[in-house]
Amino acid sequence: MEKLIGLLIMIAVGVGLALVFWGLNRLLGPKSPNVVKDVPFETGRAPISASGRRMAVKFYMIAILFVLFDIEMIFLYPWAVVFRDIGAVALVSMMIFIAVLVLGLAYIWKRGALEWQ
């Protein structure tokens, strides 16, 4: 339990600070209500359409490819930890691993999965 006290203090300070700033702002700040201020902030301009609409499938494609390549990278972490112990073999095997990934990238590129239109 002692170990967690630091964490609890951290959370308490974080929440407390937020509350203090918010409260001070309510107390001291000038109040001039106005319609534009109630609109969600979107790069400073008025929103052009409702959020939460369907996205085109092409975004899904990019997202899933990102996930695939991104998650392969978790192998780099344990590799980096033991790299010095294993040496050249580690380097060669990681090169092969990356080469396979590059081949996958070349494949999706050629097949047109990265075409935006």
Place this chain on the structure above:
Amino acid sequence: MPIEYYLIVAAILFSIGVLGVLTRRNAIIVFLCIELMLNAVNLTLVAFSNHVQNLDGQVFVFFVMIVAAAEVAVGLALIVAIFRQKETVYVDEINLMKW
């Protein structure tokens, strides 16, 4: 904390996943439930890895994650293809052939 805590949480997660796969109709949700099962397995593996004091379990988790990502890619592609063809992702409406 004793290892039982982790194992019980993992078992509950796994059961939620199994129940979800068996009862939900939306293919995406079914798929999420399968992912939940895999993550319950990951939690179990990591807990055991700490318990038996070797890293085999954690290495296994890496492979489970990779395989899960590959399955996601194939599975979502299939769901998109099915939706384009049948305009539905409800598993009980994907039933040209008897189960």
Place this chain on the structure above:
Amino acid sequence: MNGFEFDWIAIAPFLILSVLGFAVVVLGISFPKMYRGTLGTIVLVGFAVAFLASLQSWDDARLAFGGMITADKFSSAFSCIFILGATLTIGLSINQVEEKYLLYSDYFALVVFATAGMTLMASGTNLLTLFLGLETLSIALYVLAGFRRSNEFALEASFKYFLLGAFASGFLLYGIALIYGITGSTDLTKISAYVSSEGILGSKMFFAGFLLLLVGFGFKISVFPFHLWAPDVYQGAPTPISAFMATGSKAAGFAALMRFMIAMQSTTQSGWQDIIWVIAAATMILGNVIALRQSNVKRMLAYSSIAHAGYILIGVLAGNTIGSSGIIFYLLTYTFMNIGAFGVISYLSTAEHEFITLSDFRGLASSRPFAAIAMAAFMFSLAGIPPLAGFMAKFYLFSAGVKAGYVWLVIIAVVTSMISLYYYLGLVVQMFMRDKEADVAATAPLQPAVMIAISIAMLAILILGIFPSRWVSLFQDLARSLM
């Protein structure tokens, strides 16, 4: 970190197949217009090299990668069976992929990757390598099952296969996790050491893990009650792929199951025999009885393949030398006869009309005698009629069962085999004793590659049926080396 070294020889078949798969992908994207025959030939040459590499480890058993991989007679024999099956699958597909499906280079590459996964399953002696092999195989097959994208059955088949497959992987993994937690290792030799000291029922958690693993493997080999996907998937998948799934994927599942079961053997009462007994009996009865009612030949073959998995389980249950060698002999002959049967369907089908209902086969003997004779041979072999290989294969398995004391199970097997005669011979009757219907759809033109593949399969079931002893003694050597 000392013993870290690469043993290229031990994983040679897997490596060759992986490189071949990548080569096909590269060729496919660099020369999209490449003639499919050329690409097919490259794949076949690669398979030949991988086949020779698999033979290499027959005499030269070795443990590699810290016990994760074992290249021995077992992995050698199974890899050869997988590569033979994949070769015949490619043979069936060569003339077809272009007209029926797009992107044939992807199709070939996926078949090659699936085969690589199978070889990994046969040589893996760690639950990690077994799992990786299984997933390499499965993910390739999910895509292949849905390869006829415009066909709505195909997508549905692929989707069901995927959902149930991923669900089963979840159980398999949970089982692995529990076993790891109890034994502290995923290495089969260490798990085996645990089982021989504590017994399989030594810990409830271990037994739960064992059962969960059985669920995962049971799905892959499609035994009751995890068989539900098989008929739908076989129906919707491209016919050569149905053949590939029914033979290669099933054989790979059995390879992994056998490795695992050998590790589970202990001197004390193990406690898993009753479970396998019930599963085997239910699978044989259910598969054969439901097959009786099918009018779609692909579905009929699917139920028949479920029933055959039940027969093979007798060998797993027997657990003796004859049982293990019987399983391998059975899987070898089963590969030939089942790919042959699916091959005939594929041979007769055109892009517009799939040749799959019983009425399609009416009067085939007069219109397409080669196809009819070949189909009849495969049906006789599947039914287990001498002198074809299917009979000898059943004979060895059943005698192993009797020797191990499972007389009742063998009686069930024999009775259900007799039931199966009805539907196998029903198809033969349609072909030889019924007249063609007037408005039957046109059959496909002659395709040399498919004819060659079917002829090879026919020749193989004849040779294996008439001269089985040589092969069986080879496989018994293998089985002795395992025990």
